[in-house]
Amino acid sequence: LxxxxxxxxxxxxxxxxxxxxxxxxxxxxxxxxxxESDFTNRSVGLGGLLDRDGKVTLDACIxxxxxxxxxxxxxxxxxxxxxxxxxIMERTPHVMLxxxxxxxxxxxxGFEQIDITIPEVRVAYEEWLRTSExxxxxxxxNHDTIGMIAMDANGRxxxxxxxxxxxxxxxxxxxxxxxxxxxxxxxxxxGAACATGVGELMIRTAGSHTVVELxxxxxxPMDACREAVLRILTKNTDQKDMQxxxxxxxxx
Ligand code: SD4
Numbered sequence: 001l002x003x004x005x006x007x008x009x010x011x012x013x014x015x016x017x018x019x020x021x022x023x024x025x026x027x028x029x030x031x032x033x034x035x036e037s038d039f040t041n042r043s044v045g046l047g048g049l050l051d052r053d054g055k056v057t058l059d060a061c062i063x064x065x066x067x068x069x070x071x072x073x074x075x076x077x078x079x080x081x082x083x084x085x086x087x088i089m090e091r092t093p094h095v096m097l098x099x100x101x102x103x104x105x106x107x108x109x110g111f112e113q114i115d116i117t118i119p120e121v122r123v124a125y126e127e128w129l130r131t132s133e134x135x136x137x138x139x140x141x142n143h144d145t146i147g148m149i150a151m152d153a154n155g156r157x158x159x160x161x162x163x164x165x166x167x168x169x170x171x172x173x174x175x176x177x178x179x180x181x182x183x184x185x186x187x188x189x190x191g192a193a194c195a196t197g198v199g200e201l202m203i204r205t206a207g208s209h210t211v212v213e214l215x216x217x218x219x220x221p222m223d224a225c226r227e228a229v230l231r232i233l234t235k236n237t238d239q240k241d242m243q244x245x246x247x248x249x250x251x252x
Contacts, residue, residue: 001247003196004144006035006044014150024152025064025086028160032060032082035146036162039116043144046079046116048164050125052132053171059178060085060162061096065188071096073178075103077113082162084111085178095180099172125168134168145177147184147194149249157251159186161194175199181209190216191251193224197244201232211248221248 002010014031018024032044039047048056060081061071070089072081073096084106088097097105107113145163161184163177176182176199183199185208186192193211195202202208207228214224225246232244 001150001249002031002148003146003194003245003247006038006041006144007146007148009038010034010146010148014148018150018152024150024156024158025062027150027152028148028158029062029082029086031148031150032146032160032162033080035144036080036082039118041144042121043164043167044146044162045081045164046077046114047118047121049121049167051165051167051169051171051173052134054125055171056121056164057169057171057173058162058164059175059183060160061178061180061184062086062089062158062160063180063184063186063192064089064158065156065186067187069095069180071178071180072102072106073098073174074172075099075106077115078103078106078111079114080111082160085160085162087111096178098174128168132168145196147177147196147247149184149186149192149194149247151192151249151251155251157186157188157192157249159184159192159194166199176202176207179203181206183208185209185212187212187216189251191221191249193221193246193248195244195246198239198242201236201239201242201244205232205235207232207244207246211246215248215250221250224248
């Protein structure tokens with residue numbers, strides 16, 4: 001399962017990995033990587049809209065059935081943040097690396113930086129600069145961070161999430177998407193959840209973790225998502241007209 005319309009291509013890829021007896025972790029990595037490489041996508045990967053300093057900064061995380069996790073935040077000029085997140089999980093004792101430290105580690109570990117300039121993105125930025133007004137809007141017309149959760153034929157779960165974050169955010173801002181428990185949470189004994197929308201709301205409520213904990217208490221995936229959204233609505237009365245969404249899968 002994955003978020004938004006671009007998720008269909010990601011699902012196709014993930015499904016083919018599972019059909020070839022690939023691991024569920026490979027499926028969620030290779031699935032979202034398709035969208036990271038689609039430079040026509042304006043909110044995932046290097047085709048994403050810019051921050052207020054005119055940079056594309058990327059966030060991603062991945063978690064497996066046993067709860068092992070890797071994450072990367074506020075990195076620039078890498079095509080596949082999701083693969084860096086996985087490498088951090090598999091090759092370091094840590095969960096999360098950020099910024100220049102993460103970039104240095106990635107370069108030392110075989111990932112390459114590339115430069116891509118997309119005229120349309122520059123034009124949108126120049127247009128935005130005229131007012132420099134920050135209105136975080138995440139809806140189906142303008143946004144499509146990808147979160148993916150999957151199960152293989154043996155019932156093993158995994159999840160991934162990758163984004164360029166909210167357009168025109170403050171340089172250095174990190175959203176929910178690379179934060180385990182906020183943008184993604186997997187517990188092989190219960191289920192998995194991922195989130196999309198205004199990240200601050202998912203961080204404040206540990207949104208994806210909430211969804212999984214509700215499923216642990218017996219909520220169906222749909223009811224768990226509904227309850228998590230209601231909790232965000234009632235606890236964040238200072239945030240009007242914001243959008244959030246969750247996907248959830250239980251182990252059944
Ligand atoms: C963020 N959650 O950076 C992301 C944005 C998003 O669909 O999901 N947009 O806050």
